[in-house]
Amino acid sequence: xxxxxxxxxxxxxxxxxxxxxxxxxxxxxxxxxxDPARNGKTKPSDPFxxxxxxxxxxxxxxxxxxxxxxxxxKFPNPKVRFIEKVDGATIEERKxxxxxxxxxxxxxxxxxxxxxxxxxxxTRIMDLFCPIGKGxxxxxxxxxxxxKTTLLHDIAHGVIENHPECHCIVLLVDERPExxxxxKRSVDAEIYASSNDEELSNHLRLAELxxxxxxxxxxxxxxxxxxLDSITRLARAYNAASGKGGRTMTGGLDVRALEKPRQxxxxxxxxxxxxxxxxxxxxxxxxxxxxxxxxxQEFKGTGNMExxxxxxxxxxxxxxxxxxxxxxTRKEExxxxxxxLEGAQFLRRALAGxxxxxxxxxxxxxxxxxxSNEEFLKLLDR
Numbered sequence: 001x002x003x004x005x006x007x008x009x010x011x012x013x014x015x016x017x018x019x020x021x022x023x024x025x026x027x028x029x030x031x032x033x034x035d036p037a038r039n040g041k042t043k044p045s046d047p048f049x050x051x052x053x054x055x056x057x058x059x060x061x062x063x064x065x066x067x068x069x070x071x072x073x074k075f076p077n078p079k080v081r082f083i084e085k086v087d088g089a090t091i092e093e094r095k096x097x098x099x100x101x102x103x104x105x106x107x108x109x110x111x112x113x114x115x116x117x118x119x120x121x122x123t124r125i126m127d128l129f130c131p132i133g134k135g136x137x138x139x140x141x142x143x144x145x146x147x148k149t150t151l152l153h154d155i156a157h158g159v160i161e162n163h164p165e166c167h168c169i170v171l172l173v174d175e176r177p178e179x180x181x182x183x184k185r186s187v188d189a190e191i192y193a194s195s196n197d198e199e200l201s202n203h204l205r206l207a208e209l210x211x212x213x214x215x216x217x218x219x220x221x222x223x224x225x226x227x228l229d230s231i232t233r234l235a236r237a238y239n240a241a242s243g244k245g246g247r248t249m250t251g252g253l254d255v256r257a258l259e260k261p262r263q264x265x266x267x268x269x270x271x272x273x274x275x276x277x278x279x280x281x282x283x284x285x286x287x288x289x290x291x292x293x294x295x296x297q298e299f300k301g302t303g304n305m306e307x308x309x310x311x312x313x314x315x316x317x318x319x320x321x322x323x324x325x326x327x328x329t330r331k332e333e334x335x336x337x338x339x340x341l342e343g344a345q346f347l348r349r350a351l352a353g354x355x356x357x358x359x360x361x362x363x364x365x366x367x368x369x370x371x372s373n374e375e376f377l378k379l380l381d382r
Contacts, residue, residue, distance in 0.1 A: 015071045017078055019047040023063045024209055033065055040192040040206045044076040057083055062212030087220040098273055100215040105269035108133025111335040114158030119371045121364055122151055122320045123158045127373055128344045130307045130327050131335040134223050135270025136278050138305035143286035146314040146321045152227050156187045159225045166223045171210040173203050174233040203237040211264045218275040228281040235261045235295045253291050258298050304330040313357040318364055323356045343377045
């Protein structure tokens with residue numbers, strides 16, 4: 001046992017137990033280990049991490065800690081006394097790691113393929129017209145009831161099916177309770193969820209814990225796909241928490257309310273040193289709220305991928321209800337092969353003059369005639 005690994009150097013005790021969990025650092029600089037299976041929720045029996053250990057080993061919020069702890073009958077939670085591993089590495093192994101802010105960000109150059117074996121059209125269309133790469137910062141811009149949450153489901157399934165090397169994290173903020181349950185049961189990912197019957201402070205705590213968890217995984221060299229529903233509700237929550245101390249813009253939005261959501265969204269990057277953080281967030285428009293429109297305008301253009309959904313196409317029950325002309329990915333040539341790029345550009349030109357809903361219907365009809373994008377591209381060659 002090295003001097004650096006233990007807070008105390010005494011022999012193991014009878015009441016010593018093995019504990020593990022995601023580190024959440026509290027305002028008083030102490031920490032607690034959260035069970036990943038509980039979606040970021042806390043309980044009184046969560047292991048306690050002393051501030052001395054956090055400071056000594058430079059632990060950060062979001063680290064996955066494996067440790068030994070002492071159980072005391074006077075307290076409901078055990079106290080961590082010995083750190084074994086941090087994010088799968090020993091204390092010695094993690095010494096040379098870069099911190100997230102030190103990593104060099106480069107343009108995404110490796111595509112994350114979302115096309116599923118069942119041939120669902122939504123992700124097949126995304127693969128060609130709004131390709132996602134490792135490190136993409138993407139927005140799904142959607143009016144209400146246009147299928148944005150279903151689209152996130154499909155993206156999560158595509159990532160899990162095609163990219164086992166990617167760690168998928170889903171953050172649901174101020175979401176309907178039944179949607180939270182549906183995600184938990186149908187998506188095999190690390191889920192952080194705060195439904196709309198929970199306190200405002202819980203929305204913010206979970207959002208910060210989820211993004212810090214993603215950063216720690218990237219520091220460990222992992223490729224992370226982070227799905228957020230929605231950045232609009234997250235910004236609303238920060239606005240409500242900001243109080244009335246600052247200047248207020250049009251629509252009742254505090255000047256500083258978007259600072260944290262913007263930092264979260266901007267964390268997406270492809271790191272030159274290895275590892276990547278891909279963030280796909282939904283943004284609400286056409287809700288009748290000036291605040292929502294202002295939030296979208298603040299984030300518009302900050303990403304390198306936008307997929308815009310259309311209300312009229314959704315009313316005609318066209319899925320995905322995509323506005324093809326307004327959707328796309330910057331530097332898509334780095335992600336798509338020559339044949340895929342040519343096919344996507346050909347179809348864009350062919351449908352450019354049509355109404356949004358007519359173009360969506362024609363495109364969905366063509367995709368539905370084939371079972372895969374490979375088959376679809378062969379059909380275009382004829």
